[in-house]
Structure formats: C-alpha cells, structure tokens
Amino acid sequence: MGTRTARHPGETEEPAFGETWVYESIVSALPGANLAGAPAVALQLGVFLGAMVIVAAAYGLWQAVVPGVAAVAVAAVGSYLMLRLSEASRTAAAPSRYYRLLFGSSIEVVLAVLAFIALLTHLFVYEPQFAGEAPPLAAILPLPVEPATEPLVTALFGEEPPVVAVYLTLLVLWDLCYRIGTSWWAAVVSLYRELRLSDGTETATFRRLDVLNVGFAATQTLLLPFLFDRPVLLVAVGGHVGAVVVVSGAAVLLSLRND
Numbered sequence: 001m002g003t004r005t006a007r008h009p010g011e012t013e014e015p016a017f018g019e020t021w022v023y024e025s026i027v028s029a030l031p032g033a034n035l036a037g038a039p040a041v042a043l044q045l046g047v048f049l050g051a052m053v054i055v056a057a058a059y060g061l062w063q064a065v066v067p068g069v070a071a072v073a074v075a076a077v078g079s080y081l082m083l084r085l086s087e088a089s090r091t092a093a094a095p096s097r098y099y100r101l102l103f104g105s106s107i108e109v110v111l112a113v114l115a116f117i118a119l120l121t122h123l124f125v126y127e128p129q130f131a132g133e134a135p136p137l138a139a140i141l142p143l144p145v146e147p148a149t150e151p152l153v154t155a156l157f158g159e160e161p162p163v164v165a166v167y168l169t170l171l172v173l174w175d176l177c178y179r180i181g182t183s184w185w186a187a188v189v190s191l192y193r194e195l196r197l198s199d200g201t202e203t204a205t206f207r208r209l210d211v212l213n214v215g216f217a218a219t220q221t222l223l224l225p226f227l228f229d230r231p232v233l234l235v236a237v238g239g240h241v242g243a244v245v246v247v248s249g250a251a252v253l254l255s256l257r258n259d
Helices: 022-028 038-059 062-090 096-104 107-130 136-140 152-157 163-197 203-226 231-256
Strands: none
Touching (some): 038 062, 038 163, 062 096, 062 203, 107 152, 107 163, 107 231, 136 231, 163 203, 163 231, 203 231
C-alpha cells in the first residue's frame, strides 16, 4: 500500500486531480476563482445575502429573512471549515487509499444527493400531508414538541410561493446538504483510517482533523432554534451532528492507542 508524500502547509502547488472535494474542483475550474478561505466565504455571503434581501423586498417575505440568514451563515462557515479540512488533510502523509476514499470517491456528493432528495420529499410531500401531527420521531426528543400546523414552505413564503424565492431557498438547502454529506463522509473515512490504515504516524495531525470535522458538523446546530416545531428536521439535523461526534470521537480514541 503506497503512502502519499505530505504537502507542506502553504505550498502553492495546485492539488492533483482526486485530491479535492467535488466542490473545490468545480470552483477552482471557474476563471479567476479564489479558494483562499476568507475571500471565498465573503463572496459567498455577499452573493447569497444580497440575493435574499432583494427577493424579500420584492415579494414582501421579510419573515423568511432571519432563518435564511442563519442558513446562509451556516453554509458559508461550512465552506470555510471544509476548505480548511481538505487543505490540512493534504498536508499529512498517509496511505494513498485514504486520499482516494476521502477525495477521489466523491461519495460526499452521493450522500448529499440522498439528503437533498429526502429533504425535498419532506418539504413538499410529508409536511403538506401531516402538518400539525407529531411524528413517531418526536418521542425520542428530550422535550415535548408542538408540531407546526402548516408546512415550512407555506410558513415562509405563503400559499403561493414565489418561484424565485423557492429557487434561492433550494440552492441554499443544497449547499447545506452538501456540507452534511461531506462532514459525514470525512468522519466515516477517519474511522476506517484508524481501523485499517493507520501505521502510527501523523496521529496528532489526524486527531486535529477529526476535531475540526466535529466543529464542521457542529455549525449545523445554529439551525436547530428554527426547527423546534419541525420534529423530523430537528431529529435529522441533531442526529447528523451527534453521529459525526460519535464516529469522529471513536477515531480519536482509536488513534490514542497508536501514540
């Protein structure tokens, strides 16, 4: 099993094909694109927040601005942490299989698609049929939850949602789903690395990466206050964060045995 040579932090060499998230590959292919962390996040925030304010003003949808700003902020912070995670991962010497799994497989896109389809099904099929009814999932919540009496799309955009507003919302939601898929896959690969690939080197580096991934997932908790009356979404987001904490935490504990 080959071991990939570590790339030193700050090196200007572009990552090779298969050593980036799909998100990085797409953005870096755009003419003049800059993935230098803060500037990229600032651009993302500016574009989405600007579009959100314009749409809210045009259609009088100010009730959707606060949750929208929270979602955009989570997506932007997630972008920054995802880039930090990938850049730091590429500076560590590890078996080539680890990098093929983490970046080259593009499994994070598959997970994101599954999450996004599940979200669309919930928003446009489940909620219109069962609005106001407590789902079985509500029983596992530590506090009683009173489900909203109208679907989330209706609560945000009214009975006749403007097409532009829904389009922008789905774009932001896809961004969030992609971040969820990426964080979950990074956690799974980290656990696999410690179970099957670890050779006792770079353990401190990988522990820092696992902690960074927990922080990456934890940004999603900023959405929870807006989901207290949406039990299914509350459990889904909270469950994702909890799962990443458990899996990444297991990877950290396993790495301690190699010190």
